Amino acid sequence: MKKIALVTGGSRGIGKAICIELAKHLDLHILINYNSNEAAAKDTLAQIEAFGGSAEILKCDVSNAEDVEKTLNIWQTNNPEQGISILINNAGITKDGLFMWMPEADWSSVFNTSVNGFFNMTQKVIQPMMLQKFGRIINIVSLSGLHGQAGQTNYSAAKGAIISATKALSKEVAKKGVTVNAVAPGFITSDMTKDLDQTQLKKQIPANRFGEPEEVAHLVAFLASEKASYITGEIISISGGI
Structure with missing residues (x-):
């Protein structure tokens, strides 16, 4: 029986x-979580099935605790012999702007998706992972959470909170065979960066290019594998040397 991996915000980009990487190279059954873009989620599913991989779509709003609870309870009822062994907390949004003029809604929505999403999903799966003495929790954060970024105080704060949570939670669950790590991408080609001036930004990157989503996925797949069982509490940057 294949292990189950749940990827939040799994329909697009990173x-x-x-x-795709987890399904192809670790032979996992993938739960593709999405909130609004059903077409993109179906495209991800189709690409996985095209190479013989195994996946299904799981719609819910990670920031809504009741929605997460209901969705995962239904999935567990329909799959009583299985459990989620790997959780990738990837869902996140940006609402950029200078802090002095930032609407409260832009602060709250970014924080709710990233931080509450992490809490809602992780708390739901952490106990079964500990009982089975195996688990991988990988949080997709950002260089903004490590260093701060002007115009992204809300996003930097949210990702910084998850970075600290990663370090703390890893200490609570390590004895039970559960690892908790975070991956901090720099500038990666995606919907989130499509409007940025790459020509100017490349000057800040020693590698002189934006990264690709697949490069982040390779790192995540390693951390999700058995080979990474002694790596926990780490924040690994993938930024071309920034």
Whole structure:
């Protein structure tokens, strides 16, 4: 029986690349979580099935605790012999702007998706992982959470909170065979960066290019594998040297 991996925000960009990588190279059954873009989720599913991989779509809003609870309870009822062994907390949004003029809604929505999403999903799966003495929790954060970024105080704060949570939670669950790590991408080609001036930004990157979602996915797949069982509490940057 295949292990189950749940990827939040798995329909596009980095999340999509992670879903495909985990299905193809670790032979996992993938739960592709999405909130609004059903067409993109179906495309991810189709790409996985095209090479013989195994996946299904799981719609829910990670920031809504009741929605997460209901969705995962239904899935578990329909799959009583299985459990989620790998959780990739990838879902996140940006609402950029200078802090002094930032609407409260832009602060709350970014924080709710990233931080509450992490809490809602992780708390739901952590106990079964500990009982089975195996688990991988991988949080997709950002260089903004490590260093801060002007115009992204809300996003930097949200990702910084998850970075700290990663370090703390890893200490609570390590004895039970559960690892908790975070991956901090720099500038990666995706919907989130499509409007940025790459020509100017490349000057800040020693590698002189944006990264690709697949490069992030390769790192995530390693951390999700058995080979990474002694790596926990780490924040690994993938940024071309920034």
